[in-house]
Amino acid sequence: MKILVCISHVPDTTSKINFTENDTKFDTNGVQFVINPNDEFGLTRAMWFKEKQGAELTVVNVGGAETEPTLRKALAIGADTAIRVNTAATDGFSVAKELAKVVEDGGYDLVIAGRESIDYNGGMVPGMLAALTNANFVNNCISLEVDGTKAKAVREIDGGKETVSTTLPLVIGGQKGLVEESDLRIPNMRGIMMARKKPLTLLESVNAKAATTSVGFQKPAAKGAVTLVSPDNLDELISLLHNEAKVI
Amino acid sequence: MSVLVYTESEKGKFKKVALEVASYAKAVADNMGTTVTAITINVEDASELGHYGVDKVLKVNNAQLETFNAKAYANAIQQAAEKESVKVVVISSSADSKYLAPILAVGLQAGYASNVIEAPTSTAPFTVKRTAFTNKAFEMTEINTDIKVIGVSNNSFGLVENTGNAAAEDFSPSIPDLGVTVESVDKATDKVSIADAEIVVSAGRGMKGPENWGMIEELADVLGAATACSKPVSDLGWRPHSEHVGQTGKPVAANLYIAIGISGAIQHLAGINASKVKVVINTDPEAPFFKAADYGVVGDAFEVVPQLIEKLKTFKAQQ
Ligand SMILES: Cc1cc2nc3c(=O)[nH]c(=O)nc-3n(C[C@H](O)[C@H](O)[C@H](O)COP(=O)(O)OP(=O)(O)OC[C@H]3O[C@@H](n4cnc5c(N)ncnc54)[C@H](O)[C@@H]3O)c2cc1C
Numbered sequence: 001m002k003i004l005v006c007i008s009h010v011p012d013t014t015s016k017i018n019f020t021e022n023d024t025k026f027d028t029n030g031v032q033f034v035i036n037p038n039d040e041f042g043l044t045r046a047m048w049f050k051e052k053q054g055a056e057l058t059v060v061n062v063g064g065a066e067t068e069p070t071l072r073k074a075l076a077i078g079a080d081t082a083i084r085v086n087t088a089a090t091d092g093f094s095v096a097k098e099l100a101k102v103v104e105d106g107g108y109d110l111v112i113a114g115r116e117s118i119d120y121n122g123g124m125v126p127g128m129l130a131a132l133t134n135a136n137f138v139n140n141c142i143s144l145e146v147d148g149t150k151a152k153a154v155r156e157i158d159g160g161k162e163t164v165s166t167t168l169p170l171v172i173g174g175q176k177g178l179v180e181e182s183d184l185r186i187p188n189m190r191g192i193m194m195a196r197k198k199p200l201t202l203l204e205s206v207n208a209k210a211a212t213t214s215v216g217f218q219k220p221a222a223k224g225a226v227t228l229v230s231p232d233n234l235d236e237l238i239s240l241l242h243n244e245a246k247v248i
Numbered sequence: 249m250s251v252l253v254y255t256e257s258e259k260g261k262f263k264k265v266a267l268e269v270a271s272y273a274k275a276v277a278d279n280m281g282t283t284v285t286a287i288t289i290n291v292e293d294a295s296e297l298g299h300y301g302v303d304k305v306l307k308v309n310n311a312q313l314e315t316f317n318a319k320a321y322a323n324a325i326q327q328a329a330e331k332e333s334v335k336v337v338v339i340s341s342s343a344d345s346k347y348l349a350p351i352l353a354v355g356l357q358a359g360y361a362s363n364v365i366e367a368p369t370s371t372a373p374f375t376v377k378r379t380a381f382t383n384k385a386f387e388m389t390e391i392n393t394d395i396k397v398i399g400v401s402n403n404s405f406g407l408v409e410n411t412g413n414a415a416a417e418d419f420s421p422s423i424p425d426l427g428v429t430v431e432s433v434d435k436a437t438d439k440v441s442i443a444d445a446e447i448v449v450s451a452g453r454g455m456k457g458p459e460n461w462g463m464i465e466e467l468a469d470v471l472g473a474a475t476a477c478s479k480p481v482s483d484l485g486w487r488p489h490s491e492h493v494g495q496t497g498k499p500v501a502a503n504l505y506i507a508i509g510i511s512g513a514i515q516h517l518a519g520i521n522a523s524k525v526k527v528v529i530n531t532d533p534e535a536p537f538f539k540a541a542d543y544g545v546v547g548d549a550f551e552v553v554p555q556l557i558e559k560l561k562t563f564k565a566q567q
Pocket of ligand 1: 013037451452453454455477478479480481492493494495496497508509510511512513514515516519529530531532535547548549550
């Protein structure tokens with residue numbers, strides 16, 4: 001089985017979010033970038049397939065040279081090869097089109113992406129990629145088994161979960177649950193050394209056109225101070241929620 | 249040229265989000281000087297949509313669409329969009345809508361904006377405000393394609409009543425090869441889900457153990473709320489993963505979010521920032537959550553929550 005794991009390079013979860021150039025650009029100053037958490041679960045599941053069932057594992061990112069340390073980290077965790085499509089990731093649709101070319105040329109059976117990246121939260125790349133490559137698609141995937149060309153997956157739905165069966169080629173939008181948090185891997189010294197020698201291929205972009213443009217950012221308005229209510233006066237809390245906030 | 253809205257239903261009844269996206273579609277249509285057409289799937293009586301601004305309903309009734317299938321639903325919506333030559337399709341942010349949206353967008357060669365929280369600030373160019381960086385910021389997005397797909401964030405626009413009559417007509421889209429087959433569904437039908445909930449009662453590690461969740465569920469019951477938890481709580485197995493809210497869990501955009509024994513770490517706040525009113529109950533007056541909260545009680549959850557339940561019961565009885 002040939003597996004492709006899509007890796008989004010995102011600000012670490014504790015990052016303070018700021019903008020520059022008149023609030024039109026994300027300020028990367030002092031921001032630590034990591035593998036998108038949803039992709040990390042997918043990468044670990046892919047490692048499981050590689051080790052238990054035998055699979056060839058490639059990771060891919062659409063982005064500039066600054067994303068290479070993130071791809072190297074994925075190699076250190078255990079991916080065999082990495083691909084970087086050399087273009088700025090401007091919007092979900094264009095990223096999906098760039099990835100579709102990689103998938104078609106590489107003949108991958110299983111593509112694992114994250115349900116969304118934690119920066120722009122578009123939640124569109126995996127589904128668009130599936131549609132563009134004519135593959136089956138399971139979103140919000142929290143469990144995946146593959147047997148030959150058959151696949152069984154569980155997806156989270158509002159208020160529960162659903163078990164589905166499908167066939168390869170398959171794209172999933174994965175998330176926490178694909179593997180346990182405790183199974184996530186941290187690159188060890190040997191992995192880091194080996195990652196240096198693993199191939200990282202640079203591919204030219206197909207110059208996919210973006211469908212959307214980010215024209216500006218805003219930060220939420222500063223919040224007023226909290227209104228504290230004494231634990232001995234919970235009637236006041238109820239009254240505030242009813243009369244002032246009007247939420248009960 | 250009307251605006252098309254996909255109005256979701258469950259067991260033949262509209263979900264609340266369906267009425268919210270219909271209200272949103274009406275606002276877009278007014279701005280563009282056009283009408284609203286809705287597509288419904290396996291709904292008998294769609295007349296309610298008229299009260300939320302829908303002018304025309306395309307009713308699909310098809311046994312093959314009994315269970316949700318992203319590809320089939322996306323295809324049906326696409327065929328409706330093509331039939332009506334629409335330029336804008338409005339959908340919700342439910343798990344199902346977020347699943348079908350990208351497939352629909354590819355089918356229509358449309359730009360898709362998800363997590364949209366306001367009516368477009370302009371329709372030429374088409375510009376919407378959406379949440380980004382997991383609710384730590386907003387992004388103004390311009391959609392450059394001829395056709396646009398808008399995913400409206402739950403509880404962001406609200407329901408806007410309108411007087412109107414929705415004329416219904418049957419619509420029979422062709423159903424593609426499904427590709428994915430549902431084997432089983434596991435869903436607690438008597439519980440409010442986090443995605444649908446207007447009120448969410450959430451608790452953290454401060455609850456000490458899973459055996460103490462009885463009072464959390466009781467509080468949620470009294471309020472008609474959904475229950476949720478912080479990440480360590482689901483990691484420890486005290487509560488199911490599906491209740492974990494935050495940056496790596498579920499986003500919550502409720503009208504009221506009550507956080508009990510949760511410190512308010514940045515990753516937790518990111519997921520719940522979009523909620524309108526936040527109440528925090530925590531023993532530690534220095535807990536970061538108090539900075540993000542509207543109302544706070546510095547106190548022991550084991551004393552405060554049972555009292556709050558009793559007082560709310562009395563309050564509810566008087567309503
Ligand atoms: C990559 C990454 C992603 C993450 N994603 C998420 C996420 O999506 N969601 C999330 O929640 N976290 C997330 N976290 C974890 C986050 O950083 C915090 O660790 C977590 O939110 C803390 O949960 P907590 O507040 O329940 O527990 P604690 O930090 O242990 O806080 C417990 C709180 O309970 C209070 N308390 C104790 N006893 C009582 C009592 N009797 N009555 C009232 N209050 C009491 C304490 O004062 C304290 O404030 C993530 C972390 C990382 C590294």
